[in-house]
Amino acid sequence: MNMNSSAFQVPGFKQGRFFVVLFLCLTWNSELGTRNLFAEVQTVMPYYKFTFSEGLSIPSKGDFFANHEVGSQVGSLWNITDKAHLFGLYDLTYEGPGLMRSEGRLFSERAIRHSFMTEPSYDFSLGTLRLKGFLIDEKRRSGTNEIWGQGLYDYSAVGGSIGFDRKFLGFTFFPSIRYTNMEFPNFTDLLREFQTSGQSSEIAAGGLMDQTALAYTLSVTKRPFNVAVSLTNQEYKNEKVVTSAGTYSDEPQVDSIAEIRGEWEGSLWRFSLVPAGAIRFKRSNQNYLYYESVGDTSPDFIAQNFNYNELNMGAKLFMRLTKTKAIFGAMDLTDRLYTSRPPRNSSGVYQYGEQQNTTWGSTGGGLQWKVTDYSTWNLAYYIITSASNMKYESFVPYNYTGHIFGLWFTVTP
Amino acid sequence: MSLALFLLSLSGAPLKADLNWTTKGAAIGLEIATNPGGFLYDIHQLNETVVPTRPGRRATFSVQMLPTFLPFTMAGFSGRFNITKEHGGWPQIEVFGGMDRMLALDYLSGRKVLGLINGADIEDNSVTGLIKGRHYGISTAWSAHPKARVQLAYEISALEVGANFSEPFAIAGSSISSIAVNIEEQFILVGAELFRGDRHYLFTQMGYGLQSSKIMARIVFSGRAWDWGFTVFPEGALVIYPTLGFKFGL
Numbered sequence: 001m002n003m004n005s006s007a008f009q010v011p012g013f014k015q016g017r018f019f020v021v022l023f024l025c026l027t028w029n030s031e032l033g034t035r036n037l038f039a040e041v042q043t044v045m046p047y048y049k050f051t052f053s054e055g056l057s058i059p060s061k062g063d064f065f066a067n068h069e070v071g072s073q074v075g076s077l078w079n080i081t082d083k084a085h086l087f088g089l090y091d092l093t094y095e096g097p098g099l100m101r102s103e104g105r106l107f108s109e110r111a112i113r114h115s116f117m118t119e120p121s122y123d124f125s126l127g128t129l130r131l132k133g134f135l136i137d138e139k140r141r142s143g144t145n146e147i148w149g150q151g152l153y154d155y156s157a158v159g160g161s162i163g164f165d166r167k168f169l170g171f172t173f174f175p176s177i178r179y180t181n182m183e184f185p186n187f188t189d190l191l192r193e194f195q196t197s198g199q200s201s202e203i204a205a206g207g208l209m210d211q212t213a214l215a216y217t218l219s220v221t222k223r224p225f226n227v228a229v230s231l232t233n234q235e236y237k238n239e240k241v242v243t244s245a246g247t248y249s250d251e252p253q254v255d256s257i258a259e260i261r262g263e264w265e266g267s268l269w270r271f272s273l274v275p276a277g278a279i280r281f282k283r284s285n286q287n288y289l290y291y292e293s294v295g296d297t298s299p300d301f302i303a304q305n306f307n308y309n310e311l312n313m314g315a316k317l318f319m320r321l322t323k324t325k326a327i328f329g330a331m332d333l334t335d336r337l338y339t340s341r342p343p344r345n346s347s348g349v350y351q352y353g354e355q356q357n358t359t360w361g362s363t364g365g366g367l368q369w370k371v372t373d374y375s376t377w378n379l380a381y382y383i384i385t386s387a388s389n390m391k392y393e394s395f396v397p398y399n400y401t402g403h404i405f406g407l408w409f410t411v412t413p
Numbered sequence: 414m415s416l417a418l419f420l421l422s423l424s425g426a427p428l429k430a431d432l433n434w435t436t437k438g439a440a441i442g443l444e445i446a447t448n449p450g451g452f453l454y455d456i457h458q459l460n461e462t463v464v465p466t467r468p469g470r471r472a473t474f475s476v477q478m479l480p481t482f483l484p485f486t487m488a489g490f491s492g493r494f495n496i497t498k499e500h501g502g503w504p505q506i507e508v509f510g511g512m513d514r515m516l517a518l519d520y521l522s523g524r525k526v527l528g529l530i531n532g533a534d535i536e537d538n539s540v541t542g543l544i545k546g547r548h549y550g551i552s553t554a555w556s557a558h559p560k561a562r563v564q565l566a567y568e569i570s571a572l573e574v575g576a577n578f579s580e581p582f583a584i585a586g587s588s589i590s591s592i593a594v595n596i597e598e599q600f601i602l603v604g605a606e607l608f609r610g611d612r613h614y615l616f617t618q619m620g621y622g623l624q625s626s627k628i629m630a631r632i633v634f635s636g637r638a639w640d641w642g643f644t645v646f647p648e649g650a651l652v653i654y655p656t657l658g659f660k661f662g663l
Contacts, residue, residue, distance in 0.1 A: 052632065072619040411615075
């Protein structure tokens, strides 16, 4: 039995953002374009968006499986006056099994997420003030044999943001601040369960990952460029920093993520190219204790286990064949280097002196066509690859390749 | 280093990936064996009426052909009735409902009863019982654009399964001697109908079950008389089903 103290790998909600299959992102931005449902200015305008993907995944490890993602958004924009607007939205997203996970996730993992969002905005002469309030409820499970609602990383979040959209010298500046309160009712860790066994420990230890997150973002846009810089601070309410002595200190866990991302969108004749990239730095004061067995008296202690630097690069190239058909190619690559975490060999032994490093990505392409004015379909093939010096793969695959054939489509992007 | 490994793997050398149909078949079989009610409920839901009644029509009646009647002999009939047409900011509001029943089970049960009456030995390996379902609900359709309508609907869908096998049949190493399940679930349905041409529409819909968090997605190419497309139950044993149904409107 492995006794992992502190968090199980990386906090779940951050991965939730990457959890969306990346190639989906590559294809959702439709080059052929679809007309928005807000075609006519009315006082109240309904909004709808449907995204769907269905594919066959054939990994080099494990059985082949069907991968699928489905999402629906339904909402309404209410133009209260010429300057005051209110946008409300409900989003239901299902993320099914898939190959293209963030590092350290199971192929079979799946999630259902409900989100409610309301965004009042007001146009001033200087720019637009945007407020936002949101509620999110996400349930996860690692396979169909688990019950929804008992996932380790299930969470609910409530939060709000304020931002100001201002055009200046041809640039659009959008600074914003977002506050989120997140609760993970089922999250616990084995060390705590082990140490407090007999006291209905699993229930008592739930909520270990409860946290507040404060994010500062500045987005600058001047077509065809968009650059955004953000800093997110997460303060854990219950989780404490684990020490090398195998005990928890009084110091609460604090994480921060700094990110710079950019995108460029250019067109020439029948071609368009959209390269994008991001750099992320995560820093956490949390450490990690690895117990090889229950009676392990000298567990491995990894200081600042969760710190990493990450680089993401991608590009998609479209070639328009006709008014309704295009072919495309896409590539996406992410490299993550844990600054303090050594990799483990196939027996699970830490290889001190090295840094855990994983590179994963996809390469592929296909055909995109419009079925109606508002619906874009993609038939595509992708090669998925993940390579890592982390060789301990009893639970989670780190080194694999895979093929995906699939159909992706979206209604009213 | 892992970047080098990544590039190496892209070069084609380790791009091994197998299609092992035997283990996959066994896994699906086991999933059906351990949750036969869930599988039958999926089949039942494929019989449900999905697409809103076309503007200008008062009602729609439909019969699903694939993959319900064929190959599962799950015969169903459903209808939709407009209460109000879309007017002055009000959406089209309609009620809908339908019933379905597995005919093979009725036939086999009948044969067994007949065998008992006549003293004939025809009940061996036979099955008795019934599988029947019903669904009903209320559906609204709002014009988001002259060529697009958004659907919001609420539905209750129920299935009763009571089947006894005189000789248990084996599936993926498990054996089933009887199935007795009653499932009733409420669904919220969100969809959109996009105009493609004269009496031709593309309809997409996503459903969420309030009791078990069941997810389903439907894509329907709706024509004058035939609706075809596919339905996906992401958490189901057989995930994706091609569908074909017949309809007529008044």
